[in-house]
Amino acid sequence: MVTLKLTQMAHGGPAMGRHQGKIFFVPYALPGETVGVEVLTSKKGWARARLLEVVESSPERVEPACPHFGPDACGGCQWQHTHHAAQLAYKADVVWDQLNRLAGLSEVPVRSTRAVSEAWGYRNHVQLQASPDGLGYVSADGQRVEPIDICPIMHPLVAHLFDELDIETGSLERVSLRAGHNTGQQMVVFETIDDEPFELMVNRPVSCVLMPADGVPITLVGNDHLFERVARHEYRVSAGSFFQVNTAGAEVLVDTVSDFLSLRPYETLLDLYCGVGLFSVALAAQAAQVIAVEGHPGAVADASFNVEAAGLDNVRVINEDVAHFLTTLDETIHAVIVDPPRRGCGPDMMLRLASQRPKRLVYVACDPTPLARAAKTITAAGYQLVEVQPLDLFPQTYHVECVALFVKDPLA
DSSP: OEEEEOOEEOTTSOEEEEETTEEEEETTOOTTOEEEEEEEEEETTEEEEEEEEEEEOOTTBOOOSOTTBSTTSBOSOSOTTBOHHHHHHHHHHHHHHHHHHHHOOSSOOBOOOEEOSOSSSOBSEEEEEEETTEEEEEBTTSSSEEEOSOOTTBOHHHHHHHHHOOOOOTTEEEEEEEEOTTTOOEEEEEEESSSOOOOOOOOSSOEEEEEOTTOOOEEEESOSEEEEEETTEEEEEETTOOOOSOHHHHHHHHHHHHHHHOOOTTOEEEEESOTTTHHHHHHGGGSSEEEEEESOHHHHHHHHHHHHHTTOSSEEEEESOHHHHHHHOOSOOSEEEEOOOTTOOOHHHHHHHHHTOOSEEEEEESSHHHHHHHHHHHHHTTEEEEEEEEEESSTTSSOOEEEEEEEEOTTO
């Protein structure tokens, strides 16, 4: 057993410390703790270790609320052993560290992480994996499915669906449970390994959709979508469309993006990876026109519906690959929102965005590492990182949503 003192939190959730010149990463431990560990992986300069004993505990350590939490169980949460206030501080520290190390920005303007919802019962969407032993999440070691019978981060509407599920897993691969926090609507999406529908008995008002292997959804009961209301607007969200899993967080996200953009009535806003139109619909009244671009056909259909339902005539929704769209764009763009998938935007795309010379660019990221890489590219292309606001859309996990504002440097 190796005994060491941990000093800070690392990206991905483990605490880290040094021992004999090597950096150790220890999941389920906390900065300030002295721990005994077993080395699992050892490389030149670093090692990954398993927590065996907490010799000296941090005052931020708390009792996990979920019986499935831990290194030998569910991998859905990583920080249930951590006081929520400490989680907020650790997330801001990790964002700062990623931008400092990967983007070379030594004076990173990172705000304190903002709590946006309750720390429990916030997830309006969960994806459960099927196994012979029941539904669950991928285990902490990533090697199997950990069946669960409770999940404290599920929104109550989702938890009720989970409690009432009584299914044979059979050919099922996954089951997604979704709910509209502000509308009360519920949906179950079944994903199978074959293309055959199956019989279903439902005794409550819930939509059920089958997503077979070919990816073409089949409505079994109700509708192939639900509605959610965010910041005075209602959004249709189809079974295959992305939407923020934290509805209260989505409202704060819209407000933060709006504040950062400070749109003028004569400006054109470009909304890239627009999804179902969360930002386009909410911000359309602040701009002369909005160009919303999304590559997923289902999300585009939702965005078009939501724009029309909101009575907006200044939003154009385009179904096109975002990278390709940028190579053909020939309009003057004053401001940009880019909200890419977790992998983020590569250097080529950031350079294409910079070549459009928008005055302000807001980057929305669910992972600080791709944000840092994008920041490195676009600051080198003549933009200044003004500030970053971390938002805690995913309490009890290491994940953090970030909103970053870049402005065109007038001297560049």
